[in-house]
Amino acid sequence: MAESHGRGNGAPLLEVDTVVKHFPPRRRGGAPVQAVDGVSFKLHRGETLAIVGESGCGKTTLARLLVRLEEPTEGSIRLRGREIHGGGGSDLKALRRTIQIVFQDPYASLNPRMTAGEIIAEGWEIHDGLVEKADRSSRLAELMELVGLDPGTRRLHPDLFSGGQRQRIGIARALAVQPEILVCDEPVSALDVSVQAQIINLLLTLQRKLGLAYVFIAHDLSVVRHMTDRVAVMYLGKLVEVGKTDTVFDNPLHPYSQALLSAVPSPDPRLSRSGGRIVLEGEVPSPTNPPSGCRFRTRCWKAAPICSEQVPELAARGFDHPSACHFAQPLERAPGKGDTESTGPPQPGHRPKRNGGDGNVAFA
Ligand SMILES: Nc1ncnc2c1ncn2[C@@H]1O[C@H](COP(=O)(O)OP(=O)(O)O)[C@@H](O)[C@H]1O
Ligand code: SF4
Ligand SMILES: [Mg+2]
Numbered sequence: 001m002a003e004s005h006g007r008g009n010g011a012p013l014l015e016v017d018t019v020v021k022h023f024p025p026r027r028r029g030g031a032p033v034q035a036v037d038g039v040s041f042k043l044h045r046g047e048t049l050a051i052v053g054e055s056g057c058g059k060t061t062l063a064r065l066l067v068r069l070e071e072p073t074e075g076s077i078r079l080r081g082r083e084i085h086g087g088g089g090s091d092l093k094a095l096r097r098t099i100q101i102v103f104q105d106p107y108a109s110l111n112p113r114m115t116a117g118e119i120i121a122e123g124w125e126i127h128d129g130l131v132e133k134a135d136r137s138s139r140l141a142e143l144m145e146l147v148g149l150d151p152g153t154r155r156l157h158p159d160l161f162s163g164g165q166r167q168r169i170g171i172a173r174a175l176a177v178q179p180e181i182l183v184c185d186e187p188v189s190a191l192d193v194s195v196q197a198q199i200i201n202l203l204l205t206l207q208r209k210l211g212l213a214y215v216f217i218a219h220d221l222s223v224v225r226h227m228t229d230r231v232a233v234m235y236l237g238k239l240v241e242v243g244k245t246d247t248v249f250d251n252p253l254h255p256y257s258q259a260l261l262s263a264v265p266s267p268d269p270r271l272s273r274s275g276g277r278i279v280l281e282g283e284v285p286s287p288t289n290p291p292s293g294c295r296f297r298t299r300c301w302k303a304a305p306i307c308s309e310q311v312p313e314l315a316a317r318g319f320d321h322p323s324a325c326h327f328a329q330p331l332e333r334a335p336g337k338g339d340t341e342s343t344g345p346p347q348p349g350h351r352p353k354r355n356g357g358d359g360n361v362a363f364a
Pocket of ligand 3 (some may be wrong): 059060061
């Protein structure tokens, strides 16, 4: 596969291999919910991989699979070559410690009956031997300072902290067990805009200091562009495009990525000249009954008969990064004043619908 990763060329730290998570039917006799359906990617030491896609496409389910809050229906997740799901024992406990999660909602994810200090230090009870009892108080103070909390507040309960401070507690809790990978599931989307940048900056600083790898799920594509090495675009349980962040943002190959990323202000003349956002029509189909072949076909302006018959595999197709589209190609330039039709391979379907950038937002 031509796609390269952001940092380091050694063996991947984490390998997600054709992972599937189907939830039981919502109603008796109904179909299972295909929340994640055959997702594969690798994560290397110290790199940041973004997962982006509309609400409901399976990002949180994927995050929970990575930290074993869900068991996969099929597939494998390997940490340094060893399967993290199934089995047990102290070895497994140590493996699991390596991947920690920061949740989206700092209000719901902290136990209101525990103090900040107890929450942060909880992992030391589970992973005893990690920090000697005699050292825990000073280590707790260090951790609180590291994430920008006053160690003097350790005996306070979460309800006395602001949203941003609570997220700092959540980050300190994750760091307490010395992970190598932090899965951040929309870590700032529940926070006031004014504190979002502070938490993003904290995560960046921590990565520099501790050499962490991040799986970073985010809604804000400007933040994704700013802080991630690679990006994986997800649609209805599947990855549709994976590549270096700049490459995918500058040159998306999959129609869904092109629509998603057209909502981000871009210096790319192809996007700015074309008049703004690509507006997708139709609803996101239900994950209980996804379209045959390509799951994006019901909203795709390039859909052709083959798209309902064959599932497009995630593959390079002669480009510098993989995408899952039978007709993958860079965004055709919409004709501007004085232009003739764009060149390039013949395309099925028609051009994407666009608005001028001041109308509907294509994505919620
Ligand atoms: N525990 C569950 N039981 C049944 N369906 C679920 C469960 N968790 C998530 N889902 C469904 O799986 C799909 C993906 O959800 P989620 O992973 O939360 O997406 P995202 O984080 O991208 O918004 C959604 O249709 C959601 O309703
Ligand atoms: S052209 Fe076909 S395969 Fe490609 S995204 Fe559209 S529907 Fe899917
Ligand atoms: Mg989510």
